[in-house]
Amino acid sequence: MPHPVKKAAIVGWPAKHSLSPRLHGFWLHACGIDGGYEAMPTPPENLADLLRDLHIKGFCGVNLTIPHKQAACAIMDSLDETARDIGAVNLVVVGADGSLQGRNTDAYGFTQNLLLSGYVPKNGAALVLGAGGAARAIIYALMKMGLSEIRIANRTIAHAEKLAQDFATPQCRITPVAWQDAEKAQMGIELLVNTTSLGMKGQPELLLSLDALPPTATVNDIIYAPLETPLLAQARARGFAAIDGLGMLLHQARPSFQAFFGHDPEVTQALRDYVLGNTQ
Numbered sequence: 001m002p003h004p005v006k007k008a009a010i011v012g013w014p015a016k017h018s019l020s021p022r023l024h025g026f027w028l029h030a031c032g033i034d035g036g037y038e039a040m041p042t043p044p045e046n047l048a049d050l051l052r053d054l055h056i057k058g059f060c061g062v063n064l065t066i067p068h069k070q071a072a073c074a075i076m077d078s079l080d081e082t083a084r085d086i087g088a089v090n091l092v093v094v095g096a097d098g099s100l101q102g103r104n105t106d107a108y109g110f111t112q113n114l115l116l117s118g119y120v121p122k123n124g125a126a127l128v129l130g131a132g133g134a135a136r137a138i139i140y141a142l143m144k145m146g147l148s149e150i151r152i153a154n155r156t157i158a159h160a161e162k163l164a165q166d167f168a169t170p171q172c173r174i175t176p177v178a179w180q181d182a183e184k185a186q187m188g189i190e191l192l193v194n195t196t197s198l199g200m201k202g203q204p205e206l207l208l209s210l211d212a213l214p215p216t217a218t219v220n221d222i223i224y225a226p227l228e229t230p231l232l233a234q235a236r237a238r239g240f241a242a243i244d245g246l247g248m249l250l251h252q253a254r255p256s257f258q259a260f261f262g263h264d265p266e267v268t269q270a271l272r273d274y275v276l277g278n279t280q
């Protein structure tokens with residue numbers, strides 16, 4: 001009997017512009033694996049049916065993106081500890097019996113990107129801009145990295161308050177900050193992370209002065225389109241360490257590829273260039 005081709009996909013709404021098929025396609029080719037990875041645009045009302053049918057359609061798993069990550073938790077048969085703690089799923093692994101296990105690799109991708117880009121956590125404070133789904137994984141990751149204080153500045157302060165409540169622990173002080181106080185809240189921090197959509201292609205710019213940021217601080221924008229956001233350009237021009245968001249995308253995909261296709265692929269400069277469309 002011929003060996004069945006392993007299939008996986010990215011499920012989002014929209015999903016058309018996702019870089020994941022290109023990224024996994026590069027690895028499939030590099031590892032010589034006879035597999036497929038496609039984009040499956042799926043509106044929220046069809047998510048549960050789509051996930052339930054993955055097994056009969058021959059999929060070994062899928063990645064989830066906006067707006068499905070949080071809603072998917074309730075559809076899974078089980079959640080790993082990280083997905084449960086974060087409250088969001090970005091990787092669904094389909095078992096041999098068709099069962100669905102939800103995992104989260106976003107926190108891993110975020111951490112790997114920062115550490116491999118030279119950021120060394122110093123148990124100090126971080127300021128996170130935004131309190132959406134991405135912020136949840138990042139706050140979880142920062143707590144695991146041992147930061148002792150996380151300030152969350154968000155346009156809707158109630159969303160920041162909810163996160164502070166959800167992640168409360170004695171080891172880390174989590175403080176909601178009003179959006180207009182995001183500049184003052186940079187005082188004494190070692191890391192600034194933008195998780196809002198401000199600065200993304202087609203979205204308004206993030207208008208934020210870095211005047212109060214300590215000179216040794218690192219600035220990370222998780223946006224990768226454009227790669228050099230106005231925030232990162234400002235940070236670089238002022239001499240701060242600046243880390244772009246593409247690495248988080250690439251590193252969160254590694255454990256997904258391993259779960260789907262059984263190989264641990266490498267994140268290389270050639271992969272970055274290919275995903276950015278700099279090479280065919």
Ligand code: ATR
Nearest residue numbers: 130131132133134135154155156159195196197198
């Ligand atoms: P993701 O899953 O990528 O985090 P999300 O859950 O939609 O996406 O969250 C988007 C974040 O960007 C939120 O923190 C949002 O602020 P609100 O909680 O007030 O909605 C923030 N955001 C989006 N547009 C913004 C804007 N124009 N100004 C400030 N913050 C904005």
